[in-house]
Structure formats: C-alpha cells, structure tokens
Amino acid sequence: MPGQLAIQTKGLIKNYGKVRALCGVDLEVRRGEIFGFLGPNGAGKTTTIRCMLDLIRPQGGIIRILGLDPQADPVAVRARVGYLPGELSMESNLKVESQLRYYKDLRGNKIEWGFVRQLAERLDLDLTMPIKNLSKGNKQKVGVVQALMARPELLLMDEPTAGLDPLMQQEVYRLLKEAQADGTTVFFSSHIISEAEAIAERVGIIREGVIVEEAEPSRLISMTMRRVRIRFKHPVDPSPLKNIEGVSLLSQSNGIDITLQVEGEMDGLIKALATFPISDFETEHTSLEEIFLAFYQAGDKEKI
Amino acid sequence: MFAEFKHTLRRLRGQMIGWGIGLALYGLMMVSLFDSIVGIEGFEQLIASYPQEIMAFFGDIMAITTPKGYVDIYYFTYMTFIIGIFATGTCANLLVGDEEKGILDLVLAHPISRSALFMGRLLGFVVATAVILLVGWLSWVIPSGSTSLNLTWIEFLRPFLPLFAVLILFGMLALLLSMLLPASRTAGGLSGGLLVANFLLMGLSNINQDLKSLVKFTPLNYYQGGEAITELNWEWLAGLLAVSLVFALLAWWRFQRRDIRVGGEGGWRIPSFSIGKKRSDTLEAKAS
Numbered sequence: 006m007p008g009q010l011a012i013q014t015k016g017l018i019k020n021y022g023k024v025r026a027l028c029g030v031d032l033e034v035r036r037g038e039i040f041g042f043l044g045p046n047g048a049g050k051t052t053t054i055r056c057m058l059d060l061i062r063p064q065g066g067i068i069r070i071l072g073l074d075p076q077a078d079p080v081a082v083r084a085r086v087g088y089l090p091g092e093l094s095m096e097s098n099l100k101v102e103s104q105l106r107y108y109k110d111l112r113g114n115k116i117e118w119g120f121v122r123q124l125a126e127r128l129d130l131d132l133t134m135p136i137k138n139l140s141k142g143n144k145q146k147v148g149v150v151q152a153l154m155a156r157p158e159l160l161l162m163d164e165p166t167a168g169l170d171p172l173m174q175q176e177v178y179r180l181l182k183e184a185q186a187d188g189t190t191v192f193f194s195s196h197i198i199s200e201a202e203a204i205a206e207r208v209g210i211i212r213e214g215v216i217v218e219e220a221e222p223s224r225l226i227s228m229t230m231r232r233v234r235i236r237f238k239h240p241v242d243p244s245p246l247k248n249i250e251g252v253s254l255l256s257q258s259n260g261i262d263i264t265l266q267v268e269g270e271m272d273g274l275i276k277a278l279a280t281f282p283i284s285d286f287e288t289e290h291t292s293l294e295e296i297f298l299a300f301y302q303a304g305d306k307e308k309i
Numbered sequence: 310m311f312a313e314f315k316h317t318l319r320r321l322r323g324q325m326i327g328w329g330i331g332l333a334l335y336g337l338m339m340v341s342l343f344d345s346i347v348g349i350e351g352f353e354q355l356i357a358s359y360p361q362e363i364m365a366f367f368g369d370i371m372a373i374t375t376p377k378g379y380v381d382i383y384y385f386t387y388m389t390f391i392i393g394i395f396a397t398g399t400c401a402n403l404l405v406g407d408e409e410k411g412i413l414d415l416v417l418a419h420p421i422s423r424s425a426l427f428m429g430r431l432l433g434f435v436v437a438t439a440v441i442l443l444v445g446w447l448s449w450v451i452p453s454g455s456t457s458l459n460l461t462w463i464e465f466l467r468p469f470l471p472l473f474a475v476l477i478l479f480g481m482l483a484l485l486l487s488m489l490l491p492a493s494r495t496a497g498g499l500s501g502g503l504l505v506a507n508f509l510l511m512g513l514s515n516i517n518q519d520l521k522s523l524v525k526f527t528p529l530n531y532y533q534g535g536e537a538i539t540e541l542n543w544e545w546l547a548g549l550l551a552v553s554l555v556f557a558l559l560a561w562w563r564f565q566r567r568d569i570r571v572g573g574e575g576g577w578r579i580p581s582f583s584i585g586k587k588r589s590d591t592l593e594a595k596a597s
C-alpha cells in the first residue's frame with residue numbers, strides 16, 4: 006500500500022511559536038488521483054503543503070512523498086513535484102519567459118520548451134510581458150505553467166485557480182485532468198467547495214490543523230445544505246414542499262417569494278416544483294464553514 | 310548551483326555596472342588630479358596647519374603628497390564603507406530579501422538544495438564584488454602611466470586585496486545577521502552601522518590611545534588599505550578571509566535549519582513591555 010501512495014502523512018505536527026498550526030494531520034493520497042484539500046482560511050492547508058516540500062519543518066510526525074522522506078532527500082522529492090504556492094511571488098523585473106527559463110535552469114534544463122509555449126498558449130499568457138505588468142490572474146497563469154511544465158509525477162497546488170476568470174478556471178481544470186491522464190497525481194488545496202466538486206475524486210477537510218473528513222465530493226455534497234430562493238408567478242401554498250425529505254421552509258412572503266433550505270440532493274424538490282408556476286429560481290452554495298457546521302451537527306446527533 | 314550563480318550575477322548586473330562606472334569615474338578623476346594636487350604651492354604647509362586631532366584621525370596625512378599616501382587617503386581609507394554599502398546591502402538581501410518578498414518559497418520548491426542555493430548566491434556576490442573592484446583597479450592602473458603616480462599594476466593591485474577581504478567580511482556579517490534578525494533591512498542597517506562605527510573607532514583610536522586595546526578586536530584594525538602598496542600582510546588578509554568564512558558557515562548552518570517564511574510568517578519581534586497594556590489597565594481601573 007505505501008508504494009501506491011503519492012502522499013502519506015502521519016501525526017503531522019507544526020507549531021509557530023505558541024500557535025499550533027497542525028495538530029496531527031493524517032493523510033493518504035493515492036497515486037494518480039485528484040485530491041482536493043479543503044478548509045477555511047488558516048486551517049493548515051498551506052502549512053501541510055509546505056511541510057511536504059521541506060520548506061518548513063514539522064515538529065512531529067511522518068511525511069512520505071512518492072515514497073521519499075522530504076526532510077532526508079528534499080531535492081529528490083522536489084525533482085518529481087510541481088508546486089504552485091498560494092501566495093505567488095516572482096521577480097518583478099523579469100519577463101515571463103526569463104522567469105520560466107530560470108525555473109527551467111533550476112530543473113537542470115530537463116524541460117521541453119515547446120510544451121511551455123503550448124501551456125502558455127492555452128492559458129492565453131504572453132511570455133514577453135514583464136512580471137511587474139501582469140495582473141493577479143496572469144501571474145497565476147505563470148504559476149500554473151511553471152508547476153506543469155516539468156510534467157511532474159505529483160502536483161501540489163495551493164488554490165490553483167485563485168484570481169482566474171471562470172473560462173481560465175475551466176482551462177486549468179482541463180490541464181489538471183490531462184496531467185492526471187498522463188499519470189500525475191494532483192493534490193490541490195481550496196476553500197471553494199465547487200472547485201472540489203469540479204475535479205476532485207476525493208477530498209479531505211482540514212479544520213484547525215486536524216483532518217475532520219476524507220470522502221468523495223458527492224458524499225460531501227450529500228451532507229451539505231443549500232439555500233433555494235423561488236419566485237412564483239402568482240401566490241401558491243408552499244406546504245407540499247415542506248413535506249419533501251430534507252427540505253425546510255426558511256421564509257415566505259405573500260406566497261410568491263419563498264426561501265427553502267435543502268439538505269442533501271435536490272432531486273425531490275426539483276420534481277415537486279415541476280407542478281408550480283415558477284418565475285425565478287436561485288440556489289446558493291453553502292460555504293465550507295456551513296459544511297463544517299453540518300458535519301458537527303451530524304456528529305452531535307450521532308452522539309445523542 | 311551553477312544556475313543559481315548565473316542567476317545571481319544576472320540580478321547583480323545593474324549594481325555591477327552602476328558601482329563599476331562610479332568607481333571608474335572616481336579613480337580616473339583622482340589619477341588625473343594627482344599632479345595638480347601635489348603641485349599646489351604650499352600644499353604641505355596647508356595640511357600641516359590642520360588641527361592635530363584631524364591629522365591624527367586620518368593617520369599619516371602628511372604622506373598625501375606621495376603616490377602611496379595619495380592613493381591611501383583618497384581611496385582606500387574610506388572605500389571600505391563606500392563599497393561596504395553595496396556589500397552589506399546586497400548580502401542582507403541575498404536570501405532573506407527574496408524570502409520576505411515570498412520569492413524564495415517557489416525557488417526552493419525546485420530541485421535545488423538549500424546548500425546549493427546558498428553557495429550559488431554567495432559565489433555570485435563574491436564575483437560581483439571582485440568585478441566592481443577590478444573596474445576600480447583598472448581605473449587607476451590604465452591612466453596612471455600618463456601621470457607621475459609611479460606605481461606598478463601589482464602595487465595598485467595589492468591594496469585591493471585587503472579591501473576585497475573587508476568587503477567580504479562585512480558582507481558575510483550582513484548575511485549572518487539576516488539569518489538571525491527579523492528583517493533584512495535590520496541586518497543591512499546593523500552590519501553597515503558596525504562598519505561605519507569600526508571606521509570611526511579606528512580614527513578615534515589615533516587620538517585616544519586607550520581605544521587602541523579595543524580596536525584590536527575589530528576587523529578594520531587588520532585592514533592595511535594603502536599600506537599594502539609596498540608590502541601585503543598575508544596573515545592579516547588570511548585572518549580577514551577566515552573570519553568571513555566563519556560568518557558564512559554560521560549563516561549556511563542557520564539557513565539549513567530555518568523555516569522558509571512567507572510574508573513575514575514566523576518572524577520574531579522585540580517583545581513589548583506592555584506599557585500600553587498597563588496604561589489601558591489603569592484607564593479601565595479608572596473607568597470602574
């Protein structure tokens with residue numbers, strides 16, 4: 006089993022002075038999968054990733070990346086890993102091409118430049134632009150290109166689509182899926198649930214330095230809640246909707262505007278709404294914090 | 310390591326050109342002025358009329374009319390802290406500057422060891438310093454033939470060696486301090502301040518003999534300056550380079566073990582002594 010794991014951490018502990026950032030992170034990511042690492046800001050996502058690359062040293066626990074110990078042989082680990090930091094900073098005076106050629110040099114020139122151009126083209130990135138003139142989104146594209154250009158065995162990406170417009174987000178998802186098809190394991194962190202839904206095969210949720218859940222995204226969604234706002238063409242009696250499993254009425258106004266809370270799948274509600282005269286329909290994804298709340302509420306219920 | 314060395318030289322290119330041009334112009338000017346300055350009638354008497362304290366501060370100032378004294382007083386006496394600005398500023402930022410900007414995070418995620426990164430950048434700085442001094446040396450050697458500065462190229466070269474050693478020493482001190490202090494600016498400022506303080510202490514020790522015992526423990530006491538034109542003290546040169554090596558090794562050792570920070574994370578602050586808190590406590594007490 007360990008040979009089939011791209012990432013394995015056991016009891017990972019990291020403190021910044023008196024602040025406990027990681028309190029025993031246990032994580033297993035299989036080779037070839039796309040794994041979403043979710044958590045709110047400050048949960049420990051970036052710290053976990055930076056420990057994996059030996060950029061910071063944990064106080065306790067074990068890390069194995071592609072079977073290697075990053076503290077014992079960091080260069081061997083990094084040679085097989087592509088990394089996109091969450092806070093991407095580059096040398097502002099360099100042009101994009103010079104910056105990427107520098108990263109290429111650091112990898113011992115083992116990169117096919119044609120592939121770099123291909124990636125840049127797909128992300129609509131101008132290689133002749135100085136870094137200082139790039140927008141946040143375009144800087145992020147440089148980060149994505151440098152992470153992918155070495156065709157690494159493992160991609161560690163800290164919020165890979167931050168700052169990108171929706172079209173470019175989709176392109177990045179496609180690039181990640183193509184990398185996966187070529188055998189790359191993708192480990193990405195995010196605090197956006199829809200990102201995990203879009204590409205992850207499995208997700209892990211970290212909160213306050215502890216993994217609270219590892220599951221398939223569909224299971225996560227089934228445990229989450231959505232808010233649904235409906236406007237009817239004329240006043241209706243919404244009581245049949247309240248009887249649907251997982252649906253509860255939050256508010257109503259004159260029988261025209263109603264807000265529902267839906268737990269789990271939407272199928273029952275959609276089918277029931279087919280008989281109503283609907284003018285507008287809006288759903289709102291729950292935030293990760295709300296998902297955590299759902300988890301804790303479920304946990305409390307089990308305890309009771 | 311070579312990739313990082315090449316990259317460091319490329320980054321220091323602007324500084325090398327700027328400092329090189331500045332030193333070259335200064336050198337050319339001072340060479341061309343030699344005959345005019347020493348030829349001024351009553352120049353020696355003018356200098357002799359300076360207050361004793363000023364004369365003592367600059368050492369053997371009466372030697373200014375000789376080629377050796379001229380080169381020493383007008384160049385090597387204070388080039389330590391002029392070019393020291395480059396050395397301390399560059400070294401304080403060599404690694405920690407990039408760390409503070411968040412650049413180092415991605416660089417070190419590539420297959421390069423911390424040692425290779427450290428060595429590549431350090432060698433880049435050493436070569437850049439050597440290039441700047443080489444330009445400075447050429448600016449004296451090339452035009453000196455057309456003046457009465459009868460010094461050979463080797464005589465000009467000798468004092469550049471202790472200057473190089475002192476610059477490397479204070480550069481390595483800045484590098485070490487950047488690994489220990491919370492900000493690169495603090496490290497650069499402190500090491501630059503120590504260099505200037507050492508320079509002043511050296512001058513003051515010529516006035517106050519009690520300071521002589523103190524300056525023995527400072528690097529500039531072992532800096533020959535223009536004295537090296539006639540004979541180079543190899544032991545002092547080796548000593549300065551050895552101390553530089555110790556500083557560099559300590560900095561390397563520290564860099565091996567530290568967390569790479571992002572945006573100031575993990576930095577330490579000078580602890581406050583809760584003056585504000587006490588004041589607010591008092592205010593709260595008053596309010597209650």
